[in-house]
Amino acid sequence: xxxxxxxxxxxxxxxxxxxxxxxxxxxxxxxxxxxxxxxxxxxxxxxxxxxxxxxxxxxxxxxxxxxxxxxxxxxxxxxxxxxxxxxxxxxxxxxxxxxxxxxxxxxxxxxxxxxxxxxxxxxxxxxxxxxxxxxxxxxxxxxxxxxxxxxxxxxxxxxxxxxxxxxxxxxxxxxxxxxxxxxxxxxxxxxxxxxxxxxxxxxxxxxxxxxxxxxxxxxxxxxxxxxxxxxxxxxxxxxxxxxxxxxxxxxxxxxxxxxxxxxxxxxxxxxxxxxxxxxxxxxxxxxxxxxxxxxxxxxxxxxxxxxxxxxxxxxxxxxxxxxxxxxxxxxxxxxxxxxxxxxxxxxxxxxxxxxxxxxxxxxxxxxxxxxxxxxxxxxxxxxxxxxxxxxxxxxxxxxxxxxxxxxxxxxxxxxxxxxxxxxxxxxxxxxxxxxxxxxxxxxxxxxxxxxxxxxxxxxxxxxxxxxxxxxxxxxxxxxxxxxxxxxxxxxxxxxxxxxxxxxxxxxxxxxxxxxxxxxxxxxxxxxxxxxxxxxxxxxxxxxxxxxxxxxxxxxxxxxxxxxxxxxxxxxxxxxxxxxxxxxxxxxxxxxxxxxxxxxxxxxxxxxxxxxxxxxxxxxxxxxxxxxxxxxxxxxxxxxxxxxxxxxxxxxxxxxxxxxxxxxxxxxxxxxxxxxxxxxxxxxxxxxxxxxxxxxxxxxxxxxxxxxxxxxxxxxxxxxxxxxxx
Numbered sequence: 105x106x107x108x109x110x111x112x113x114x115x116x117x118x119x120x121x122x123x124x125x126x127x128x129x130x131x132x133x134x135x136x137x138x139x140x141x142x143x144x145x146x147x148x149x150x151x152x153x154x155x156x157x158x159x160x161x162x163x164x165x166x167x168x169x170x171x172x173x174x175x176x177x178x179x180x181x182x183x184x185x186x187x188x189x190x191x192x193x194x195x196x197x198x199x200x201x202x203x204x205x206x207x208x209x210x211x212x213x214x215x216x217x218x219x220x221x222x223x224x225x226x227x228x229x230x231x232x233x234x235x236x237x238x239x240x241x242x243x244x245x246x247x248x249x250x251x252x253x254x255x256x257x258x259x260x261x262x263x264x265x266x267x268x269x270x271x272x273x274x275x276x277x278x279x280x281x282x283x284x285x286x287x288x289x290x291x292x293x294x295x296x297x298x299x300x301x302x303x304x305x306x307x308x309x310x311x312x313x314x315x316x317x318x319x320x321x322x323x324x325x326x327x328x329x330x331x332x333x334x335x336x337x338x339x340x341x342x343x344x345x346x347x348x349x350x351x352x353x354x355x356x357x358x359x360x361x362x363x364x365x366x367x368x369x370x371x372x373x374x375x376x377x378x379x380x381x382x383x384x385x386x387x388x389x390x391x392x393x394x395x396x397x398x399x400x401x402x403x404x405x406x407x408x409x410x411x412x413x414x415x416x417x418x419x420x421x422x423x424x425x426x427x428x429x430x431x432x433x434x435x436x437x438x439x440x441x442x443x444x445x446x447x448x449x450x451x452x453x454x455x456x457x458x459x460x461x462x463x464x465x466x467x468x469x470x471x472x473x474x475x476x477x478x479x480x481x482x483x484x485x486x487x488x489x490x491x492x493x494x495x496x497x498x499x500x501x502x503x504x505x506x507x508x509x510x511x512x513x514x515x516x517x518x519x520x521x522x523x524x525x526x527x528x529x530x531x532x533x534x535x536x537x538x539x540x541x542x543x544x545x546x547x548x549x550x551x552x553x554x555x556x557x558x559x560x561x562x563x564x565x566x567x568x569x570x571x572x573x574x575x576x577x578x579x580x581x582x583x584x585x586x587x588x589x590x591x592x593x594x595x596x597x598x599x600x601x602x603x604x605x606x607x608x609x610x611x612x613x614x615x616x617x618x619x620x621x622x623x624x625x626x627x628x629x630x631x632x633x634x635x636x637x638x639x640x641x642x643x644x645x646x647x648x649x650x651x652x653x654x655x656x657x658x659x660x661x662x663x664x665x666x667x668x669x670x671x672x673x674x675x676x677x678x679x680x681x682x683x684x685x686x687x688x689x690x691x692x693x694x695x696x697x698x699x700x701x702x703x704x705x706x707x708x709x710x711x712x713x714x715x716x717x718x719x720x721x722x723x724x725x726x727x728x729x730x731x732x733x734x735x736x737x738x739x740x741x742x743x744x745x746x747x748x749x750x751x752x753x754x755x756x757x758x759x760x761x762x763x764x765x766x767x768x769x770x771x772x773x774x775x776x777x778x779x780x781x782x783x784x785x786x787x788x789x790x791x792x793x794x795x796x797x798x799x800x801x802x803x804x805x806x807x808x809x810x811x812x813x814x815x816x817x818x819x820x821x822x823x824x825x826x827x828x829x
Contacts, residue, residue, distance in 0.1 A: 112124075112130075112133045112136075112137065113130075115518075115520065117519065117520060117522075117523040117759075118523065118741070118755070118756050118757040118758065118759055118762075119755065119757045120143070120754045120755055120756065120757070121141075122143060122518035122519060122520060123137060123141070123517055123518045124518070124520075125510055125513045125514050125517060125518055125520075126193075126510070127193040127510075128183075128189035128190075128192040128193045128510075130510075131179055131192065131509060131510055131513060132179070132183065134175070134176065134179060134513060134517055135176055135179060135180065137517070139172045139753075140753060141753070142172060142516070142517045142518075142753055143516070143517065143518055143519050143752065143753060143754055143756070144516050144517070144519075144745075144750055144751065144752055144753065145171070145172065145751040145752070145753055146169050146170065146171050146172075146750065146751035147169065147170045147516060147531075147749075147750050147751075148168055148169050148550075148748070148749040148750070149162075149163055149168055149169065149170060150168065150548065150550070151531050151547065151548045151745075151748050151749065151750070152515075152530045152531055153530060153531075153532075153533065153604045153605075154508065154512065154530050155504060155508060157500065157504060158504040158505075158508045158512075161178070161501055161504060161505075162174050162175065162178055162512075164177070169749075170516065175512075175513070175516065175517070178505055178509065179509060181210075181505070182502070182505045182506065182509060184205065184208055184210075185204065185205055185208060185210055185211050185214070185502055186203055186204065186205060186502070186506070187203060187204070187205040188200070188202065188203035189203075190203070191203060191506045192505075192506050192509065192510070193510070195506070195507050195508070195510055195511055196506060196507060197234060197235040197503050197504075197506070197507040198232050198233070198234050198235075198503075199218070199232065199233050199234075199499070199502060199503050199506065200231060200232050201215060201218055201219075201231050201232065201233070202231065204218075204502070210498055213494075213495045213498055214495065214498050214499050214502060216495065217492065217495030217496055217498065217499055218233045218499055220492075221233060221237060221238065221241050221496070221499075222237075224241065225237060225241075233499065233503075234503075235500065235503045235504070235507070238496060238499050238500050238503060239500065241496060242493070242496050242497070242500065245492065245493050245496065246284065246493070254290045254291055254483045254484075254486040255280045255281070255282045255288040255289070255290055255486065256270065256288045256289055256290070256479065256482045256483055256486050257270070257282055257284070257286055257287075257288040258270040258271050258274075258288075260288075260482050260486075261478065261479075261482055263475070263478055265474075265475045265478075266475045266478040266479055266482075268475075269470060269475045269476065269479055270288070270289055270479060272297070272459075272462055272466075272470075273289045273293055273294060273297040274287055274288075274289060274293075276297060276300070276458050276459045276461070276462065277293060277296050277297050277300060277458055277459070278293065279293060280293065289479070290483065291480065291483045294476065294479055294480065294483070297459065297470075298470065298471065298473075298476060300455075300456040300458055300459045301456060301459050301462075301467040301470055301471055302456070302471060303455035303456040304455060304456025304457070304459055304460055304464075304467065305456070305464060305467055305468060305471070306455070307450075307453065307454055307455045307456060308464060310322060310450060311323065311450055313326060313327060321446045322446050322447055322450045323447065324443050324444065324446075324447065328419075329444075329447055331419060332419045332420055332444075333444050333447055333448070333451075335412070335415045335416045335419040335420060336416065336419075336420060336440070336441070336444060338412040338415070338416065339409065339412050339413055339416045340441070342390045342406075342409055343390065343399075343437055345389070345390070346389060346390040346391060346393065346399060347397060347399075347434045347437060349363055349389055349393040350393045350394055350395065350396070350397040350398075350434070351397065352393070353393045353394065353395050354395035354396075354397065357395070359393075363388070363389045363393065382408065385406055385407060385408035386408050388406055388408075389406065390405060390406050390409055390413075391403055391404065391405055391406065397433065397434045398431050398432065398433045398434070399431065399432040399433075400430060400431055401417065401421070401429070401430045401431065401432060402430050420440055421440075424436070424439075424440055424443075511530075512530065515529055515530040515531065519756065522741070522756070522762075523759065523761075523762060525761075525765050528604065531547055531548070531745065531748075531750075532544075532545055532546060532547070532604070533546045533547065533548050533581050533603060533604060534546055534581075534601055534602050534603035534604050535601070535602050536567075536569060536581075536583050536599055536600075536601050536602075536611055537599050537600045537601075537602070538593070538597065538598075538599030538600070538611065538613075539591045539592045539593055539597070539599070540591075540769060541588065541591070541767060541768065541769050542767075542768055542769075542770060543567070543583045543584070543585065543766065543767050544765060544766050544767070544768070545583065545584045545586075545741075545766040546569075546581040546582065546583045546584075546601070547581060547582045547744050547745060547747075547748050548579065548580075548581055548748055549568065549579075549580045549581055549582050549747070549748055550748065550749065552568055552580055552614070552615060554747065555568075555582060555747035555748060556568070556615065556617060556747070557747070558743050558746050558747035559582060559617055559743055559744055559747045560617055561740075561743050562619075562739065562740050562741070562742075562743035562744055563619050563620070563738045563739045563740065564584050564585075564586065564617075564619055564739050564740070564741070564743075564744065564758065565584070565585040565586075565590065565616075565617065565618060565619045565620070565621045566582050566583065566584060566585070566616070566617040566619075566744065567582070567583040567585060567593060567613050567615075567616055568580055568581075568582055568583075568613065568614050568615040568616070568617075569581055569583055569599070569601065569611045569612060569613055569614065570611070570612050570614045571601050571603075571609050571610070571611050572609065572610050572612075573607065573608075573609035573610055576607070576609065580614065581601070582744055582747065582748070584741070584744060584766055584767070585621055585767050586621065586739070586758060586762065586763035586764075586766040586767045587621065587622055587763045587764050587766070587767045587768070588621060588622060588625075588767055588769065589621055589622060589624070589625040590618070590621060590625065593613065593616065594613065594616070595613050595614060595615065595616060596612065596613060597612070597613045598610065598611065598612050598613075599611045599612075599613075619739075621767075622763075737757075738757075739757065739758035739763075740755050740756060740757060740758070741756040741757075741758055742754070742755055742756040
């Protein structure tokens with residue numbers, strides 16, 4: 105399907121087409137542009153330096169990322185709410201009231217709230233409201249004790265009892281956050297508190313014993329019921345276990361040998377350890393199980409439970425069974441437990457435990473609802489205030505959209521701000537001053553290891569710097585090095601970072617991703633590597649020679665001590681004479697080699713020599729230059745952003761103008777005087793070298809050569825030499 109014709113305009117930046125977004129009409133084109141043609145498809149808001157309220161409004165699902173549908177929704181709302189989009193085109197944070205569309209519900213709320221704000225500020229005839237005015241009123245309203253969403257602070261009332269009720273609600277059932285940072289309550293929390301109080305008092309009433317009553321169904325032992333029940337509970341599980349063991353023994357007497365820990369389980373235990381012994385006793389039976397299913401009260405009881413059993417016997421067993429009874433049967437135990445079933449059910453049905461700490465008297469006072477009605481009145485006032493705050497926020501939203509939508513779109517749908525020297529991209533965190541240079545592109549990094557994996561594919565030389573300073577949380581940024589050379593940039597080097605807010609912070613390199621920076625550096629790189637290899641080899645040879653010399657000297661000193669006592673040995677064939685002879689041969693060979701090279705070169709013209717040297721240099725440089733040119737041309741800024749969590753649709757190739765701007769060595773001020781002593785020395789050296797070379801060429805071409813000597817003189821020279829000898 106062929107797309108319909110459109111009056112959209114695209115500009116080419118970094119070998120990619122970007123939608124032109126300069127006016128409200130251009131902004132409307134975003135709604136029709138396929139998301140695949142957007143430069144970015146998703147962006148994390150923590151990498152953007154922009155008004156945080158604006159970003160929160162865009163990110164309406166609050167997942168920390170901006171996506172295309174969220175930006176489109178914001179644009180649609182802005183066009184629906186504004187009938188005059190001139191302010192949208194200029195990015196103004198001043199809102200003309202006649203520009204607001206009164207035919208929409210949000211537009212009417214904005215107009216009503218704006219008029220009230222202007223009246224409060226004393227501008228009854230003003231027809232324009234600013235973002236600063238709106239935020240001033242917003243701060244005032246949020247600081248009040250009555251807030252949006254009907255959150256009321258204790259300070260909202262001068263009535264001490266009502267204030268105490270608010271505090272008690274917060275301390276028991278909890279509160280709600282207030283814009284001031286404090287905690288208040290809502291009508292929901294107040295109702296929850298009163299329900300809890302009513303439920304607790306009703307529950308407690310079922311356990312109350314009247315003065316004319318000794319016991320009740322719930323309180324079988326009267327006021328001693330809680331203590332008796334506690335004694336019962338302390339032995340309930342162990343006595344249930346004992347009677348179950350008796351049932352097993354009545355079925356098979358051999359079961360008695362299986363209760364408690366077996367010998368194999370006891371062998372590895374340290375029975376001298378009190379804690380271990382306590383654990384062994386707790387797992388052992390309460391007493392020896394019997395087939396008769398009864399417990400002799402005068403028999404030995406497991407020491408771990410002796411104290412608890414004594415309390416149970418005094419509190420329940422003797423009163424129920426009689427002091428003369430010495431046996432507790434299973435039926436007796438079941439009957440005693442059943443006596444407390446109503447009390448047990450009452451305990452487990454306890455309600456309103458969260459407000460129990462306030463006491464029955466105070467809770468009953470609150471249920472009279474005299475103070476509660478006062479608090480409800482405050483909440484109703486707060487609901488009225490909440491409507492005002494919502495409208496104030498609507499004005500703020502419209503002002504932020506009007507002032508920021510085009511600017512944001514030029515850093516999301518298109519990236520012209522990245523390619524313009526007079527503007528700063530929203531994701532650019534600041535500039536780094538280091539090594540006498542200014543690096544003008546820094547991107548926030550959340551996870552350096554993950555970022556580095558992606559940044560390596562960018563073909564850009566990247567510095568990871570750790571940024572610290574007073575009043576900020578330490579963070580890291582990826583800084584692009586795009587021109588010049590690596591220079592004196594290494595891990596651990598320190599510099600200064602200027603963030604977009606103007607703060608001057610400390611910076612330290614923590615990691616470097618190496619890639620070609622410039623063509624000049626690529627040309628010099630092979631020779632640097634060669635020089636490094638040669639220097640390393642020379643240093644290695646020097647160290648080895650020094651070690652050998654030290655060893656030889658040490659051996660010589662050691663050998664002198666016993667030399668006088670030893671008989672003189674015949675001189676070895678490989679002594680000093682042989683060494684001198686070998687050295688002479690080596691020197692002669694070296695001289696012959698040099699003579700051969702000199703003779704060979706003397707037979708060549710200067711042009712041939714220079715051409716050979718040039719070809720050798722080209723042979724070394726050509727592959728390096730080709731690879732460097734390919735990498736420099738493929739430098740891609742999108743990988744640096746993708747490492748920070750962005751989703752980028754298209755490549756963002758680095759242009760030459762960008763590379764010179766992102767990394768620059770600022771020029772000295774005009775008119776300064778510089779003492780160029782080093783340049784003078786260099787010039788003199790070059791002049792001297794050129795003069796020497798010229799003299800050598802002159803001697804080579806114009807001085808008498810050996811070939812010009814007559815033949816008879818050549819034949820006479822050896823004889824003359826012999827005669828003189």
